[in-house]
């Protein structure tokens with residue numbers, strides 16, 4: 493049986509906002525734009541306090557090859573550049589812009605000239621695009637494959653398997669032409685021959701819309717997938733749309749595939765048509781504590797408190813606020829936290845919905861093993877962490893855990909298995925760093941030794 497034949501879990505869909513086209517919210521009084529909204533090096537600020545900016549101005553350049561530039565999402569004045577604690581737990585430099593309320597578009601915003609592979613990739617880089625499904629990997633880096641012949645297929649992720657989230661659903665329904673145009677750009681300039689759009693069966697309207705598109709382009713195929721979480725996980729999706737298995741520790745590229753979120757594909761077309769970089773994001777705002785759940789388009793950097801206020805505020809004080817869905821979402825510590833490029837949902841949960849049952853002893857039922865899409869042994873990994881057994885964690889391949897949360901969801905003893913896997917990875921990271929520091933110290937001491945002996949010999 494394939495590693496990725498998905499057992500997963502059946503979660504309640506709660507796609508309450510699926511029928512709601514996204515509404516653009518007005519700019520808040522100020523936005524806080526992080527320099528790190530992507531995997532890789534943070535962007536380097538190009539502006540200083542007091543500078544005036546317009547929508548679409550580059551305010552920070554890519555800080556390395558794996559990085560992305562950052563653009564102003566409102567027009568106004570740069571108030572400050574300082575560090576903020578983000579949900580990642582890291583302090584990240586952020587540029588605060590006070591909006592003038594005008595949303596004046598920069599003169600620099602004009603459609604890029606795209607004539608070949610190089611100019612297309614340059615445009616992708618300049619657009620500030622990152623994976624909009626949540627991963628945040630710079631799109632330019634993903635598409636800039638050393639050997640273009642290595643890729644024959646782009647898998648377009650329209651699975652949107654997490655409960656509540658419907659922002660990709662709206663992209664497929666409201667921006668189908670842009671998805672079509674994005675595919676054409678990838679076909680024309682990167683020479684990719686096959687596009688497979690994977691969508692869960694609980695979105696029949698999206699499947700129908702994408703099938704219309706496929707009828708006009710023979711390179712496009714739509715695959716309807718069972719509604720099982722985590723159908724949208726990269727390796728699971730590749731297996732179910734192409735039949736290819738990405739071996740442990742390998743990348744989609746190793747099986748000739750690039751995976752792109754449907755909203756990222758639509759954004760590329762929008763950028764090439766308008767030249768407006770990634771300055772706003774469609775997000776689903778939902779959860780039992782939200783008064784008026786809906787899909788909204790917010791300028792990047794908008795504080796969550798402003799997002800919730802636009803959605804009518806709270807029915808009751810939320811017990812938990814999440815960036816993302818209930819399965820993989822990260823708890824937000826402050827409503828001052830901003831919407832970032834790859835935010836696809838924010839959920840505010842009331843006390844009852846947020847309540848976590850108290851864990852009891854593992855009854856060794858094996859359900860977590862049976863439902864893990866990576867065929868890991870979450871219970872065994874949890875025990876290994878408790879006894880700080882690094883060798884067992886490495887042997888059990890905790891590094892392959894994609895933190896989908898199926899194990900925690902299915903566990904009858906409510907064990908916090910996903911949380912423990914996150915802790916286990918952190919434990920191994922810190923242990924490795926300590927060992928490397930010790931080795932470095934030893935090497936430096938060994939280097940210094942002959943010098944000391946020489947000095948002593950001189951005396």
Ligand code: SF4
Pocket residue numbers: 853854855856857858859860861870871902903904905906907909
């Ligand atoms: S599902 Fe829970 S109770 Fe069952 S083996 Fe895994 S950790 Fe133990």
Ligand code: SF4
Pocket residue numbers: 863864865866867868869870892893894895896897898899900909910913
């Ligand atoms: S061990 Fe990791 S990959 Fe497996 S079910 Fe749990 S969270 Fe998902």
